[in-house]
Amino acid sequence: MEDESATRRSFLSRLLAGTLLTGGAGVFAAIVAYLFPPAEAGSVLGPRRVKIGSPDEILPGEGKLTLVDEEPVWVVRLTRGFAAMSALCTHQGCIVKWDPQGRLFRCPCHEGQFDEHGNVVSGLPLRPLTRFRVGALRGDLFVFRGDERQI
Amino acid sequence: MFSSVREIFRAEWERTVPAHINLLHYLGAVTLIFLLLEITTGILLMIYYRPSAGEAYYSIGVIMDEVRFGWLIRALHRWGADLLILLSFLHLIRVYFSRAYQAPRQLNWNVGIVLLIVIITFGFTGTLLTWDQYAYWSTDSAREIISGVSVLGDIVLTLIWGGWQIGEEVLLRFYAFHVGVLPWIVVAFLFLHVLLVWRFGIKEPVPLRGGRRLPPVPFFPDFAINLLIAVLITGGLLLSIAIFIPPPLLERADPLSPLLHTQPRWYLLPVRELLESVSGGTAALCIIGFVALLFLVPALDRRAAQPTWKLILHRGIGLLWVVGWVFLGVRGYLR
Numbered sequence A: 001m002e003d004e005s006a007t008r009r010s011f012l013s014r015l016l017a018g019t020l021l022t023g024g025a026g027v028f029a030a031i032v033a034y035l036f037p038p039a040e041a042g043s044v045l046g047p048r049r050v051k052i053g054s055p056d057e058i059l060p061g062e063g064k065l066t067l068v069d070e071e072p073v074w075v076v077r078l079t080r081g082f083a084a085m086s087a088l089c090t091h092q093g094c095i096v097k098w099d100p101q102g103r104l105f106r107c108p109c110h111e112g113q114f115d116e117h118g119n120v121v122s123g124l125p126l127r128p129l130t131r132f133r134v135g136a137l138r139g140d141l142f143v144f145r146g147d148e149r150q151i
Numbered sequence B: 001m002f003s004s005v006r007e008i009f010r011a012e013w014e015r016t017v018p019a020h021i022n023l024l025h026y027l028g029a030v031t032l033i034f035l036l037l038e039i040t041t042g043i044l045l046m047i048y049y050r051p052s053a054g055e056a057y058y059s060i061g062v063i064m065d066e067v068r069f070g071w072l073i074r075a076l077h078r079w080g081a082d083l084l085i086l087l088s089f090l091h092l093i094r095v096y097f098s099r100a101y102q103a104p105r106q107l108n109w110n111v112g113i114v115l116l117i118v119i120i121t122f123g124f125t126g127t128l129l130t131w132d133q134y135a136y137w138s139t140d141s142a143r144e145i146i147s148g149v150s151v152l153g154d155i156v157l158t159l160i161w162g163g164w165q166i167g168e169e170v171l172l173r174f175y176a177f178h179v180g181v182l183p184w185i186v187v188a189f190l191f192l193h194v195l196l197v198w199r200f201g202i203k204e205p206v207p208l209r210g211g212r213r214l215p216p217v218p219f220f221p222d223f224a225i226n227l228l229i230a231v232l233i234t235g236g237l238l239l240s241i242a243i244f245i246p247p248p249l250l251e252r253a254d255p256l257s258p259l260l261h262t263q264p265r266w267y268l269l270p271v272r273e274l275l276e277s278v279s280g281g282t283a284a285l286c287i288i289g290f291v292a293l294l295f296l297v298p299a300l301d302r303r304a305a306q307p308t309w310k311l312i313l314h315r316g317i318g319l320l321w322v323v324g325w326v327f328l329g330v331r332g333y334l335r
Helices: A002-035 A039-045 B002-013 B023-048 B056-065 B070-097 B106-128 B133-148 B152-161 B168-200 B219-244 B266-277 B280-300 B308-334
Strands: A048-053 A063-068 A071-077 A082-086 A097-099 A104-106 A113-115 A120-122 A131-137 A140-149
Touching: A002 B023, A002 B070, A002 B219, A048 A063, A063 A140, A071 A140, B023 B056, B023 B070, B023 B168, B023 B219, B056 B070, B070 B106, B070 B219, B070 B266, B070 B308, B106 B133, B106 B168, B106 B266, B106 B280, B133 B152, B133 B266, B152 B168, B152 B280, B266 B280, B266 B308
Parallel strands: none
Antiparallel strands: A048 A140, A063 A071, A071 A082, A082 A131, A097 A104, A104 A113, A113 A120, A131 A140
16 A cells, blocks of 8 residues: 555656656747847847948048948938938938038938938928937947937 | 755655645645746746837837747736736635635735735736737726726825826836836735745635545645646646737827727726726725725634624625626626
8 A cells, every 4th residue: 555655656746747847848948939039129129230331431521321221321420420310301212412512411302401410401301311320339330220210 | 954954855745735625725826826927927028028108019019020939928928917817816715715814824814915906906007018009098097997086096196107197107117116116025925925825734624514524635746736737727728818819919009099998907897887886985985995804804704613694694795795896897898
């Protein structure tokens, strides 16, 4: 009787331990997979740095048109620091051009004009250009995606 | 030192529980496991969640659509919270009807009531965090419910809402409560609750008339295996719900587009129905009276042996509570 009881107990112990271990392993694997974010999650949850070159490439007052995640972005060197904004006109999505003399972004389609900070100066656009954070880090110039703001 | 640790383990290994316990006695342990599941999935969700009005909704979308198993973690957290509240109610009802709040377990009954209130507050604060239309307007509806309760409503609104309309500040406030304040309270009270259960054990049920007392059975394997079965059944139910019914995520919250016919969460429906039926002052009295009475139950029913009429009265009051609460909830839902 004593032996039977001990056998039952040890059998149930193993059953319990086996169930918990198997279930636990599955849960653990799922949690580990969850902790490794896929690239899509990273780009959406940003902000993410996109390297666009060296600060010295852009002379004061000049601008550089670059692609950031397939979106055309103007990076302009101001008197102090840099400004980066989407090159897509907020009127109909044409690509604006930087005019270093007038210090304006001009839209070739309907003559909309924006100042160096992206604010509407004249023309048909109602909203300013979308601005991105931009900054130099260890000798490289970066545009930050994921926290762009309309001002 | 190791031998004393071994002794403790040996003593726990040989622990016994009353033989008369039934399935309902596993509710407490299952509730505890669901609470641990909520804590675990909650921590995992925090990794990707962004607590701001601009990003909260999108981060939930990323969890649902991009992160591996993110949809499952969110579904387990969301439906698990509902099941946790339901299980807590059922556990409370079981303890009430088996009069397990009597000496020496009076304190544990009161600790359990506090835990239930905290768990409901968890559910309530968590609802807003998805920042979709339902989150916004159901919280707004709850705000109206709470503001309708005289005196008490204002206190709760100022404490939880900070007195603001729902927006970024309230979202952050709810988030702070949900992940920074309530977990500490729940862990402290849960520790005390489990400690008291461990200290006093499960109350031995009174054997049926004519039945003889059976000798206690070992905690392991008898209780442990049944507990595992109970956890597998409830866990399987939760997993099935999580897989087959993804938690809804409506459009992003828009304060200018009210969502019509928004119901508050099911556990708040009886309160809303109460407010619809009586004045704010009476509702406040009812709620305070109900909670106060719950805390006073062990003091009102102290003697183990009571005359039959008192036992019938005890069951009648309990039944009235449960039926009344369910009736108010169903009426509120159908309204």
